[in-house]
Amino acid sequence: MPDIICLGEPVIDMVSTQPGISLVEVTSFEKAAGGAPLNVAAGCALLGADVGVICKLGDDGLGQFMRLTMDACGVDTSQMLSDPDHATQIAFVGVDPHGVPTFEFHIRQPAHEILSPGDLDADYIASAEIYHFGAITLAREPMRSATYAALQIAADNGALISLDPNYRPTMWPDEDSAIRVALEAVEQCDFVKVSKAELELLGGTDDLLRGCANLYSMGPELIAVTLGAEGCFFYHEAGSAHLPGFAVPVDETTGCGDAFVAGVLVGLLESDNDIAGLGYDELVDIFTYANAAAAITATGKGAIPSLPGREEVDEMLQRTGLRPEDTTDL
Numbered sequence: 646m647p648d649i650i651c652l653g654e655p656v657i658d659m660v661s662t663q664p665g666i667s668l669v670e671v672t673s674f675e676k677a678a679g680g681a682p683l684n685v686a687a688g689c690a691l692l693g694a695d696v697g698v699i700c701k702l703g704d705d706g707l708g709q710f711m712r713l714t715m716d717a718c719g720v721d722t723s724q725m726l727s728d729p730d731h732a733t734q735i736a737f738v739g740v741d742p743h744g745v746p747t748f749e750f751h752i753r754q755p756a757h758e759i760l761s762p763g764d765l766d767a768d769y770i771a772s773a774e775i776y777h778f779g780a781i782t783l784a785r786e787p788m789r790s791a792t793y794a795a796l797q798i799a800a801d802n803g804a805l806i807s808l809d810p811n812y813r814p815t816m817w818p819d820e821d822s823a824i825r826v827a828l829e830a831v832e833q834c835d836f837v838k839v840s841k842a843e844l845e846l847l848g849g850t851d852d853l854l855r856g857c858a859n860l861y862s863m864g865p866e867l868i869a870v871t872l873g874a875e876g877c878f879f880y881h882e883a884g885s886a887h888l889p890g891f892a893v894p895v896d897e898t899t900g901c902g903d904a905f906v907a908g909v910l911v912g913l914l915e916s917d918n919d920i921a922g923l924g925y926d927e928l929v930d931i932f933t934y935a936n937a938a939a940a941i942t943a944t945g946k947g948a949i950p951s952l953p954g955r956e957e958v959d960e961m962l963q964r965t966g967l968r969p970e971d972t973t974d975l
Contacts, residue, residue, distance in 0.1 A: 646772035647697035653682025677947025678714035688907025697721035703733035891940035900948025908935030
């Protein structure tokens with residue numbers, strides 16, 4: 646049974662090969678497997694963790710491509726269920742001149758939205774040490790009930806609960822609904838990773854320290870904010886810090902946040918301490934590692950094809966010599 650379980654939405658990304666051009670004008674795309682929680686699962690597996698995915702796919706060619714991709718990464722796909730009546734989600738991905746993606750989703754009711762509590766294998770979930778999910782599967786039923794049912798099983802059996810809200814406006818009826826549902830999820834989690842924009846939405850301010858403190862007061866024991874090329878900020882009882890990013894030639898940044906989460910989850914899994922007992926130096930090591938994984942991902946195109954293995958991350962850390970004294974304490 647896997648140590649890490651990720652529940653979420655499989656998405657086939659059709660990534661523009663013409664950066665700096667809007668989706669109105671793009672004529673060439675490259676197919677890549679994606680979907681944030683599945684990216685995280687692939688990232689964890691490539692970093693050496695035992696990880697599995699819970700989701701529904703269409704019984705179609707794109708679903709088969711997704712399954713084969715996850716298999717190739719070393720992810721357990723036994724709980725990737727096929728649905729003959731619904732298609733695998735497709736997202737067309739535009740890339741701006743700085744490598745930042747924009748997404749347009751094109752299946753109205755994709756297979757992953759049909760995942761229900763009755764599809765879950767309770768024994769499979771109960772064995773996990775970490776349960777990770779995103780807020781997209783909370784947008785509609787029955788996948789919302791399935792996400793929470795799996796969370797409850799995992800929490801009841803002592804798993805660490807991890808959340809990346811991964812806010813996509815088109816997935817929600819309005820911003821207020823997305824914020825309300827995401828905050829309800831935050832209250833049930835141990836680790837929460839947000840982007841700077843999501844921190845402002847959920848934490849009520851763009852001030853890193855105050856925004857993280859607001860989220861921390863809701864129950865999580867560890868908060869992280871990804872800051873793109875500027876690295877990340879973390880908040881924990883043991884201390885808080887801004888850790889610098891790694892300078893790399895950027896192709897496009899799809900999946901960088903997911904690579905970051907994978908690095909954190911593997912670090913938490915391998916720690917001898919529970920999340921509340923982590924010391925400051927260990928937190929710096931974990932998040933520096935996660936920054937390196939995210940940076941490497943930015944050098945390729947598409948999420949899963951660009952995710953690094955452990956040797957690549959270790960090599961970057963050895964080459965740069967980045968150490969805890971390179972942080973800014975707050």
